[in-house]
Amino acid sequence: MPERGIDVLSLEGLALNGFIKEVKLVKCSGPTDKIVKGRVIAIDVNGRKYATKCVEYGRASRVFLVLRRYIEWGKYMVSEKMMSGITYDLEEE
Numbered sequence: 900m901p902e903r904g905i906d907v908l909s910l911e912g913l914a915l916n917g918f919i920k921e922v923k924l925v926k927c928s929g930p931t932d933k934i935v936k937g938r939v940i941a942i943d944v945n946g947r948k949y950a951t952k953c954v955e956y957g958r959a960s961r962v963f964l965v966l967r968r969y970i971e972w973g974k975y976m977v978s979e980k981m982m983s984g985i986t987y988d989l990e991e992e
Contacts, residue, residue, distance in 0.1 A: 901948070902940065902948040902949060902950040903947065903948065903949050903950070904949075904950060904951075904952070905941075905949040905950065905951060906951070906952075907939075907951055907962050910939070910941055910949060910951065910962075910966065911965065911966065911969055913941070913943065913949075914941070914966050914969035914970050914973055915969045915972065915973050915976065916973060916976075917944075917973040917974065917976075918943050918944055918973075919941050919942070919943055919944075919966065919969075919970055919973075920942055920943065920944050920970070921941065921942040922939055922940070922941045922942075922963060922966045922967060922970070923939070923940045923941075923963075924937055924938075924939060924940075924959060924960055924963040925937060925938055925939075925940055926956065927953040928953070928956075934955060935955070935956040936953040936954060936955060936956055936959070937953065937954070937955075937956040937959035937960065938950055938951045938952060938953045938954065938959055939951045939959055939962050939963050939966065941966065
């Protein structure tokens, strides 16, 4: 399945709301690059893959660590009981 590009803020929102189940930190710089770069790959509950842009490795690793915490916190913040009261209309008008 191809990766979808996503910005960090949107990815954090998905993680806090319990939609991200796994994150990985991947190096994306070449062997001759002077600056080591990385990006975060995330997989949501439906199996879709998301990828951030390549940024400095230190920044990508901080994003990765924050997302790991958000995934854990999301389990406590969003419960089935809370989500059961939310309804939405799928029909087009």
